[in-house]
Amino acid sequence: MSQSTSRSPIDVESLVENFNYRRVGKYALVVLFLGFFLVPLETGIMTALKTNSAIARSLPFAPPAGEGFTLSNLEYAFSQLTNSFVNSLLMAVPATLLNVLLASMAAYGLTMVSWRGQIAVFALFLVGVFVPYQAVLVPLSQFWNNMFPLAQMLEPLFAAIPFLQGGHSRLVPLTITHVAYGIPICTVLFRSYYKSLPNSLVEAAKIDGASITKIYRRIVLPLSLPMFGVVFIYQFTQIYNEFLFSFTLITGSNHPAAPVTLILPAIGSSTEGIDFGIRMSAAFLAALPTIILYVAFAEQFAKGLRTESG
Amino acid sequence: MGRIQLDHLTKRFGETVAVEDVTLDTEDGEFLILVGPSGCGKSTTLRMIAGLERPTDGNLYIDGDHMNYRVPQNRDIAMVFQDYALYPHMTVRENIRFGLEEEAGYTAAEMDEQVEATAADLGIVDLFDRKPGELSGGQQQRVALGRAIVRDPEVFLMDEPLANLDAKLRSQMRTELQQLQADLDVTTVYVTHNQTEAMTMGDRLAVLNDGRLQQVGEPLTLYHEPANQFVAGFIGEPMMNFLHGHADDETFTGSGLEYPLDDRLADAVGDTDELVLGVRPEAIDVRRADEATGERERGPHEFRLQVAVSETHGDQNVVSMTVDDEETDHDSLRAVTDGMHVVTQGDSVVVTIDPDTVHVFDGETGETLCNRLLETEPELAAVSSN
Secondary structure (H helix, E strand, O other): OOOOOOOOOOOHHHHHHHOOHHHHHHHHHHHHHHHHHHHHHHHHHHHHOEOHHHHHHOOOOOOOOHHHEOOHHHHHHHHHHHHHHHHHHHHHHHHHHHHHHHHHHHHHHHHOOOOOOHHHHHHHHHHHHOOOHHHHHHHHHHHHHHHOOHHHHHHHHHHHOOOOOHHHHHHHHHHHHHHHHHHHHHHHHHHHHHHHOOHHHHHHHHHOOOOHHHHHHHHHHHHOHHHHHHHHHHHHHHHHHOOHHHHHHHOOOOOOOOOHHHHOOOOOEEOOEEOHHHHHHHHHHHHHHHHHHHHHHHHHHHHHHHOOOO | OOOEEEEEEEEEEOOEEEEEEEEEEOOOOOEEEEEOOOOOOHHHHHHHHHOOOOOOEEEEEEOOEEOOOOOHHHOOEEEEOOOOOOOOOOOHHHHHHHHHOOOOOOOHHHHHHHHHHHHHHHOOHHHOOOOHHHOOHHHHHHHHHHHHHOOOOOEEEEEOOOOOOOHHHHHHHHHHHHHHHHHHOOEEEEEEOOHHHHHHHOOEEEEEEOOEEEEEEOHHHHHHOOOEHHHHHHOOOOOOEEEEEEEEOOEEEEOOOEEEOOHHHHHHHOOOOEEEEEEOHHHEEEEEOOOOOOHHHOOOOEEEEEEEEEEEOOOEEEEEEEEOOOOOOOOOEEEEEEOOOOOOOOOEEEEEEOHHHOEEEEOOOOEEEEOOOOOOHHHHHHHHOO
16 A cells, blocks of 8 residues: 655654564564575585684684685686596486477477377386386496497597597486486476466377377477476486486596596595585585576576467 | 258267257358357357367268368368467467468468468457457457468357457457358358347358257248247346246136137147247237226237336336235236337236237247138248258
8 A cells, every 4th residue: 555645755653563472473584594505505605615723723614714715626627527527517418408308309209199009008108207217327337338338339539539538438328317316297287288288289289280209390380389497497407417327327526527526425524534624615616517507597487487389 | 062961960978968960061152150148058069060079979061071080180161260260479470370371372471462462351450469368359349350360261150259348349249240141152150148249140051959950941930939948048038038937728727817719729729738828029919008907808818917127128018927915925027018108117017918019938848739821921921041
């Protein structure tokens, strides 16, 4: 309610009127939770910027003061992680793209094209969502090392590529594994989106004479771009942060193809103990790509979750 | 060209029967309207012709070719959807052009030319670079039409294309659509639940109810000679009056009134006991009951009723009347009177129902036992054959 009679810029009367304890309680709760979630984060950043002696002396969440401030942790962590960043992106970006594209096609085929037995096939996809990673680690390494040693086959090829070593060929089986494991959940996500698209669009395209592939290319694919954003961000984060498959297929932090998640556990730890400054620096650097992705696509993300069509 | 034949067409969804045993044959270039209440199977029938649903039983032929298993892409049909189904990410031009791209034998330049010509016909050239979301309902409707006609199909299918327009635009588009269909001379099947649309637009109507075909015929035939009570009630606005009752010694006894049957009606009734009398509101004559008009002066087909509601339409008034007896719930009678003939609620009126205007239906099966007499049979025949 606007008060046309009052001319003063701050309407004290209405402020007092609107003051209620419920509101105060609500804000207090918000501030409390904000602190609860942000303090660990802030502590991490502060630790990353402190020297070892400052970490020992000051409170964990206190900002570094004077002598205690240093950037050498970040520099060291960055130099250690550079290679693995490249490896991670080399694996995660193609894996995500392929994953999202295949999942969208699968969802289209399972939702908008009718054929016998599609429910059974979709049930298989659903089962795929619930297969735990741990259960397949041994068969997975058996498959890629003994039955189908793709990495060995591709090794000479990778050795010939500038800036890469033969060992990088191990990223290929890892990428394929991620694609295979990501498809079920992404298909489910796309399917729910396609179910919400008006069916008459596909029907109209059919009557206009478009083939199944053309309907996908010209109608469904352009309309699902917002959903592509959502699934891409989600799946990229999953693949980038994944540890078990990398550990199984690439084996260790010393390997030239080791992605970020393999380097992180080893960084900053030595026989003298753990260097928290370096650890925290490395952790933040490692999280940077996903954070950038979220910030850059936040709007698309929200839009994708919101829009039903077009 | 596009002659459509439905031969005992049936569609079941699980246990539910959506369309049952519909046999229908269109002429080439005909404007056929499928009309019926919601859920009567008219849309399902249309979707079977389009190839979006596969018939459970029976056969479908377009232009003599068996179509049951042919995908919509290969049927040479065009369809206008109720929600228009314009592709939201394409401009108007791309929307219209989309279907043309699949037709063989067009160069890119010819396609553009064709699209422009169609758009010019429909007056939507100005909208070419806009997206469907930026268009009004009427404009979207035109684009949807453009998308359908640009391909010059054998058959047009329209699924309630005017349902989302406001009343004024709807009547304007009705005329335009009729004109368009006449110009293109393409067989058109048009689905609607709106009996006014059906009556005004169609060469022939097919009335469906509960998945069954009730009657097929020209609008005036359906209006004057309905095959059963459902068709009689569905066609015509305001709806035909139905009086439920039974026959006793050449007299119809309903709730609250008795109506003597003349020879024609009595013959038609025969031994049937349960009856429904149908009278069009237009056929009922209403006059104010004057003090002078005493009981004695009323004829056998006149009744004294009380006005319950009077709706003013300007050119006419629709008057609902009931028997002046507050104890029981009687069938009310609706009549259409001249616009200047004003009666108000509570007025006592005398209505005359001419026996020649009465339809009689079997109360159990709903079948027509006898339709009204038409004074102008030859005239009507002349009108409907045009």
